[in-house]
Amino acid sequence: MPIRLKNLSPLERSSAIMLLVSALFNGVLVSLNQTQDIIARKALHAQDWQLMLMTMIWPVANFFSVWWARVFERSCHKHRYFIVAGILGRLTLVNAIWLATMNEYLVLLGLLFASNSLIVPAQNSIYQRNIDEKRRARIFGLTISLGMAVSVVFTFFAGRLLDAQEQSFRWILVVTGLCGFAHAAVLSLIRIREPITDRICEPLRWKQMLLEPISGTLKLLKENKPFAKFERSFSIYGMGFIMMQPVIPIYLVDKLQLNYTTNFLAKGIVSQLGMLLLSPLIGKLHDRMHPFRFISGAFALLMVFPLLIVVSSLWQGEALMPVVIVFAAYLIFGIAMTAVNISWNMSSIFFAGKQDASIYQSVHVTMTGIRGLLAPILGIALMKIFNITAVFIVAAGFLASAAVISWLDNRKLRGADLAPANSP
DSSP states (O other): OOOOOSSSOOOHHHHHHHHHHHHHHHHHHHHHHHHHHHHHHHTSSHHHHHHHHHHHHHHHHHHTTHHHHHHHOOOTTHHHHHHEEEEEEEGGGGGGGGOOOOHHHHHHHHHHHHHHHHHHHHHHHHHHHHSOOTTTHHHHHHHHHHHHHHHHHHHHHHHHHHHHHHHGHHHHHHHHHHHHHHHHHHHHHOOOOSSOOOOOOOOOHHHHHHHHHHHHHHHHHHHHHHHHHHHHHHHHHHHHHHHHHHHHIIIIIIIIIHHHHHHHIIIGGGHHHHHHHHHHHHHHHHHHHHHHHHHHHHHEEEEEHHHHHHHHOOOOOOOOHHHHHHHHHHHHHHHHHHHHHHHHHHHHHHHTTSSSSHHHHHHHHHHHHHHHHHHHHHHHHHHHHTOOOHHHHHHHHHHHHHHHHHHHHHHHHHHHHHSOOEEE
């Protein structure tokens, strides 16, 4: 059932409108997330090790999310953090107009992803405190669909422009930076409802700032066992997902020799169709299902993606068929990642209950950094020792394991719910 703004409370309505407006600008930023590796390989001639580092920047930047969230939690002026992150992490992309080397590109991406590690948990606070729990995932799904509509259009024209004039990638990055800052600025205008629990708005001492997030993370994972299991499954999935990332542009650019338009069509458009068309529906399913059951299905479907890439790499005969198979793989990838993306952003609110969801999301984001240190190295190592096909086979194994473990967690949960009250 679609969400009608008139059925929302005044706070929900104003927050939802601002979130939808911010999604328009975020769509341009999402386009870069899908195509940054193709730009690196084709326009900046990135080496394999540079692609590996580029893949590691996002999760490593996420590692510091738990510290950002601790500062954000204690602040009484939360809107300022959106502005700061927008200036330091997004507006700095304007410097791409002078971009000349791959290493400079890595620095700009590092700043971009560092800002995301603050904005993502902070945005979760908006959903937790300003949006009713029965509508959160569906509203989030609407913002995703709107953002994807912008992303698809921007990606298509970016691909066409780059095929006509490759050096125009600098201007594409400039526009992306301006839109990314606008996204953060709009979020800063949303006034977050008073916290669920009382806060002390005093700045943390350095010792507290450095050590409390670590001890707090360990304590949270120890005390909230279901959330710890959720993180375990996501870590296994993350190993499979991240290890593919530095290898994919090598496969598409070097082996299949696709131009910008075709690359962007597969990675930036076909892969986004799921988020564009199905986000509200999948968000509604997320609202009705336990996260364990939800991610089990998402990981199982995502497993099909690397398996189809393997089929395309082994195909003998006409050159067109491997490209067709890759497009089919990205179509399935888009549907699966729509579910993963919604769960990645919304499930922490489920496990947080009445506690601050930004802290849970920061732990979730930080865990991405831990696996992100290992997975890209594993992917490149497998490619060098064996071949590209081996990377996707191992990745499929990780995804299958994550799906099965999550399914078993859901069965145990159901068994506990159905057990007699007097059972041991």
